[in-house]
Amino acid sequence: MAAGVNEAPARGTGYLTFQVGAQQFALDISKVQEIRGYAPLTPLPGTPSSLPGVMNLRGTVVPVMDVRRRLGMQGREYDRFSVIVVATKGSQTVGLLVEAVSDVVSIARADANPVPPEGGGAPVEAVALVGDRVLTVLDLEKLWRDNGDELAA
């Protein structure tokens, strides 16, 4: 499950990449706590569909976000091949439900193109070109902050 996580990046900052829909996303590896297989979640009442529920992470209740739905894609059934990326957001621990984890890459500052202000609504930090892959670097804070919770309530 954690294959690739240990491959240290050669230079720049390490990013964990994962698959959501047809796209590849990346998250700052220093924010990633662990990667877990999918297990059924406990739904919370009054939350948007992008929050399928909470999981029991060794005795702690951790909310899990369905990244597909959060990014406005069609939802899909999750199965044992799905993965939950457990990340640290400030003092909080959160889970990101994704289709598959790919590898850890190094993204140099020069390769990352910041998102222009007009695209400021999306929870995206930058778009980077690594080899022939286009990686969308997610902004974890924003991903959770503009979750649409208030709208759904």
Next chain:
Amino acid sequence: MEIDLNQFRDAFFQEASELADELESGLLRLRSAPDRDVLDRIFRAAHSIKGNAGMFGLDPIVRLTHSIESVLDRMREGTLARDEGSIGTLLSATDELRGLLRADGPGAAGPERPPAVEAALRALCRAAGEGVSPEENAAPTGSVRAGAAGREHNAATLRVPVEKIDKLVRLTGEIAVAQAVLAQASAGALPASDREQALNLLGAQVRELQERVLALRMVPVSTVFARLPRLVADLETATGKRAVLELCGSETELDRTVAEGMADPLMHLIRNAVGHGVEPAEVRKAHGKPEAGRIRVSARHQGGYVVVEVTDDGRGLDTEQIRRKAAQRGLIRPQRTLTEDQIHDLIFLPGFSTADEVTDVSGRGVGMDVVRRNIEALGGAVTLSSSKGEGTTVRIRLPLTLAIVEGLLVRCGESIYLVPFSAVRESLRVSRGGVYGGPETAPLLRVRDELVPMYDLPDLVDSPAGDASRNIAVVLEDDGNRIAILVDEVFGQHQVVVQAIEANYRKIPGLLGAAILGDGRIALIVDPAGLFESAQRRGSRKENRGGSGRE
């Protein structure tokens, strides 16, 4: 070295504030009973603070406590009278001392600026005939200001009696033994019956461990009560009335968080009792009451709750006045008939309290809405009873702890909920003939000779309702209202450790939190008050969820 010192500083501040409490309670006792023992104890308290403060180079504290000592010395010698004036000055000095201890210890109060109260203390000494300047004796040593260890540390530390720790150590030892027995058993060295026995024992020990660890959070209510004698004394001075404070059940234990949250509302109730409940001495005499009002504060355990009562023998609530004021303020319709209890309840309304003339005539009402809000935030409830001319009792009911909830574990579809026992009355199977009501109202469930509106539990917490074939009803009661909630299955009684969902996410309306069950599943803890609110909203929308299985 520096680190060590900081560590001791925390201990110093904690101990010093306890000694300051002792100083204060001693001084208060000294007023009514001029006892040599009490005086000695006060002296020792002041002396200990001085000695310890000296070690940390906290000069202002050293100077102040030294001045206090000097005055106490004169009292012991008999050269200074133990009268209201001198004790009053010592009490102010105690306040000043607390201020210094709170201020963050070092550096806050400049040593260059001796407080006015020190001058007053010196004046007392001079009056006693000796001109010893306290400062000369307490020659401040060079300051050892070790890093600014904030005073706020107190909030995160807990003093635990050694006895409680000892029991934990013993229990841990027992668990280690039980584990060793099990390890042997699983290696096949022991028969199955022994294995089962060892497993049972381990289960019991783990439960005991859980209880004892949670008990570490418990503090006696005396930690809160300790502030009250001084408060009453100050109120007596401020109002010119006389009041005797009676404390009962000080040893009753409750969760530290609950105890801290209760302190403000409780002091507020005492202020009300003296300020508005108790009549001036001459009025009391005219009514054949003792001149000094009696304020009784009691605490006791009742079920899973702590009940704290504040009773005064004052003038009681004037229902007619309250009613009139409430009508004037548009809180009730003037013609409405209200029971006595309903009228008393009006003083808890936010719009009611603020105006002075109301409190002057009716005798109560300042910030009672705040009191209620604070208590409810702790998961408690406030009720009030009063009879005119005889006094008022305010009753606070608080959960023993916020860390554990005991309740009924139920299932609705895939979801597991815990319904706190505080609200549960009974659970019953819904029979076809027992449900009434048409499509325009919530269905009504007949519970003996009463009709109770019935709702689907997931529906009330805004969860997708799923199927409507649930036929077990749990009857809940809150503040005299009842509702029935429908569930698929009742698993029985469970005690869980509450986890705040907002720790990692955000607060969910209608839920108190979540809990992890023994098998790793997550149960959602419902907030009974939230269910009632939700039911009320649904009722007003006339939502029908009669369900196919019933009428």
